[in-house]
Amino acid sequence: xxxxTQTPKHLVMGMTNKKSLKCEQHMGHRAMYWYKQKAKKPPExxxxxxxxxxxxxxxxxxxxxxxxxxxxLLNLHLHALQPEDSALYLCxxxxxxxxxxxxxxxxxxxxxxV
Amino acid sequence: GxxxxxxxxxxxxxxxxxxxxxxxxxxxxxxxxxxYVQYPGEGLQLLLKATKADDKGSNKGFEATxxxxxxxxxxxxxSVQVSDSAVYFCALSDLGAGSYQLxxxxxxxxxxxx
Numbered sequence: 686x687x688x689x690t691q692t693p694k695h696l697v698m699g700m701t702n703k704k705s706l707k708c709e710q711h712m713g714h715r716a717m718y719w720y721k722q723k724a725k726k727p728p729e730x731x732x733x734x735x736x737x738x739x740x741x742x743x744x745x746x747x748x749x750x751x752x753x754x755x756x757x758l759l760n761l762h763l764h765a766l767q768p769e770d771s772a773l774y775l776c777x778x779x780x781x782x783x784x785x786x787x788x789x790x791x792x793x794x795x796x797x798x799v
Numbered sequence: 800g801x802x803x804x805x806x807x808x809x810x811x812x813x814x815x816x817x818x819x820x821x822x823x824x825x826x827x828x829x830x831x832x833x834x835y836v837q838y839p840g841e842g843l844q845l846l847l848k849a850t851k852a853d854d855k856g857s858n859k860g861f862e863a864t865x866x867x868x869x870x871x872x873x874x875x876x877x878s879v880q881v882s883d884s885a886v887y888f889c890a891l892s893d894l895g896a897g898s899y900q901l902x903x904x905x906x907x908x909x910x911x912x913x
Contacts, residue, residue: 691842716899727888727903728843741899775842777901779892787833788892788901792842 687712691776691791699799700766706794708759708776714789716740717759719751720775722793728775734759735781766798801826805889805904812879812911820874820907822863822889830891832856832865832872837886837906846874846887879911 689710698704708717716735720728733741734753742751748770750762759776776791805822812818824832834846834856847856852867861876872889889904 718899718901725906725908727906730900733899735899773842777843779899787831787845787848789845790835790843795840 687789689776689778689789689791691774691794693794694792695795695797697797697799698763698766700768702766703762703764705763706761706774706776706796708761708791709757710778710789711757712778712789713756713780714778715756715781716779717753718777718779718788719759719761720777720790722773722775724772732761763796766796768798771796771798801830801891801893801900801902803889803891803902803904805887805907807905807907809908809910812909814881814911814913815878816911818874818876818879818883818909820887820889820909822872822874822904824870824872824889824891824902826870826891826893828893830893832863833890833892833901834861834863834872834874835888835890835903837888839885843888879909881911881913884909884911 719731722728731745732751737753752760773793775793777788779788802825831850833848835843836846847858849856849865855864863874886906888906892901
């Protein structure tokens with residue numbers, strides 16, 4: 686299995702809703718990432734988990750809450766979002782040892798906040 | 800810090816034309832270099848990569864060579880097809896130096912017309 690699977694593919698939520706994005710990989714990668722991508726822009730790093738521990742939080746508002754239950758799963762919990770949070774949310778994973786430092790991305794969740 | 804500069808598009812080519820997308824980088828360590836492709840409405844797919852100087856990455860007719868002396872990783876394809884229409888991102892990472900950050904260029908939109 687060489688894929689990163691993200692669900693759902695599309696999500697529409699109101700500003701008072703609570704929802705979660707899910708990401709799964711079975712490549713044995715020990716680093717997992719959340720990126721946010723606005724239209725016509727490159728992805729921006731939000732969070733990094735290394736060995737299931739939060740390593741990097743790029744000053745992301747607390748209405749985004751990441752969780753890494755185990756080495757294969759990564760969640761992003763959403764609460765009280767704003768319309769400007771509408772974007773494509775990408776999950777990625779990578780190895781942390783060896784020489785193959787490639788990142789594998791999922792196909793993303795397109796989030797619309799209304 | 801690390802940075803990536805790539806030619807900004809959009810680039811419009813006729814089918815079977817030669818493609819070059821320029822990419823140069825600045826890095827404090829010895830990075831790995833990547834080209835990612837993003838088709839409309841989809842996530843990022845790794846197109847090719849190179850992990851050391853003079854390495855040539857290749858995939859689906861695309862090629863790029865890691866040039867340390869000119870800090871460049873230009874993407875080329877001899878004969879583009881309509882199906883190559885997408886946004887192309889040059890990126891670098893320095894996981895070998897303990898940095899998780901994947902640094903992207905701004906992206907180049909390629910449109911290939913029949």
